[in-house]
Every structure is written in C-alpha cells, then in structure tokens.
Amino acid sequence: MKKHKELRAMIDKIIDGVSDLVPLYLENEEDRAKSNGNLAICLIDAEGMVHGKVFGTDKIRxxxxxxxxxxxxxxxxxxxxxxxxxxxxVFNKEIEEDRFGIRKPDYIGWEGGQPITLPGGSIVSVGVSGLRSVSDLEIVLRALDRIPGAVINNELNNIYQTI
Incomplete structure (x- = not known):
C-alpha cells in the first residue's frame, strides 16, 4: 500500500508539472494552433492503472x-x-510486426509516447497529445525535473525482449 501511495504521489507530481508548463507551451503559436489549447496526458503504471488529465475548455477536443x-x-x-x-x-524489419499483438493499422505513428522510470524502479508509460510531437515529449521531460532520479527510459525494450 505504501509503495502504491508513493507511486501515485510521483504520478501526481508529473501531472502537476505538466499542468504548470501548459501555459508556457501554449505561448508557442504552433503548439497553440495544433489543438487550440486542448491537450491531455495519460499515464499507465505497470499494474495497468490509468492516470491522466485533460486540459482546455473544449470537451470534445x-x-x-x-x-x-x-x-x-x-x-x-x-x-x-x-x-x-x-x-x-517494425517498418525497418528490426522486430517482427506481430511480436506484441499490435498490427500496422493500429500503430499510433506519432511521437509523444514514452516509458519513464521513477525512483524505486517503477515504470510508467506516458502519452501526451495536443501539442507538436516534439513538445508532447519535451513537456514530460521538463515535468520530471520535479522528481529527482526519474528518467526517460530509452532502454525499457530490453526488459520486454526477455519476456
């Protein structure tokens, strides 16, 4: 239970960090034009618990x-x-298309989804949408500054390769 509360507190810090940064990113005309200020973050922890927040005033967007x-x-x-x-x-045939059960028509294709490792080793999968792809990635990186020891995990796939 304690570990779950600690994980939830770190996830809340990420969401709060993104919340604080949204106005800064919306100062960029390209980011603002992409979704007119409507964006979202979704985080999935290793146990499948979904966390997130929707920003903006247009509920449909x-x-x-x-x-x-x-x-x-x-x-x-x-x-x-x-x-x-x-x-x-997949497209370079470096891994098999059906390895994880997602088929080509269902790939997201856009950047903005990334694995992060939190202090203590918890892995959280994060997706942001509503800004330019580079900003979708960067806003999470900047929010992670609130959690010493949290990192974007570019090597997470090594764990999955042994499963």
Missing amino acids: GREAFRVAWVKASQVWITGFKTGEYERL
Whole structure:
C-alpha cells in the first residue's frame, strides 16, 4: 500500500508539472494552433492503472486528445518502446510486426509516447497529445525535473525482449 501511495504521489507530481508548463507551451503559436489549447496526458503504471488529465475548455477536443494520449501510452505499455521508435523498428524489419499483438493499422505513428522510470524502479508509460510531437515529449521531460532520479527510459525494450 505504501509503495502504491508513493507511486501515485510521483504520478501526481508529473501531472502537476505538466499542468504548470501548459501555459508556457501554449505561448508557442504552433503548439497553440495544433489543438487550440486542448491537450491531455495519460499515464499507465505497470499494474495497468490509468492516470491522466485533460486540459482546455473544449470537451470534445479534450476527449480526442485524451484518446490519442491513451493510445500512445498504451502502445508504450504493451511494447516498451517510444511511439515513433516502435514503428521505425517494425517498418525497418528490426522486430517482427506481430511480436506484441499490435498490427500496422493500429500503430499510433506519432511521437509523444514514452516509458519513464521513477525512483524505486517503477515504470510508467506516458502519452501526451495536443501539442507538436516534439513538445508532447519535451513537456514530460521538463515535468520530471520535479522528481529527482526519474528518467526517460530509452532502454525499457530490453526488459520486454526477455519476456
């Protein structure tokens, strides 16, 4: 129970960090134009618990942003690879298409999904949607500054390769 509370507290810090950064990112015309200020973050922990937040005033656009953020996070949760990276590996035939059960029509394709490792070793799959892809990734990196020892895990796929 204590570990779950600690994990939840770290996830809340990530969401709070993203919340604090959203106004800064919306100062960028390209990011603001992408979704008119409606974006979402979705986090899935190793046990499959889903966490997240929708930003903005348009509930329909926010719903779509969360759907895309969830698809990004769930693809990372299933494969262990960043979105975009996974697709590159499949299309270059570096891994088998059916290895994780996701077929080409269902790949998200866009960047913005990434695995992170929190202090204590907990792995969380994160997806953000509503900004430019580079900003979807970066806003999480910047939010992680609130959690000393948290890192983007580019090597998470090594864990999955042994399963």
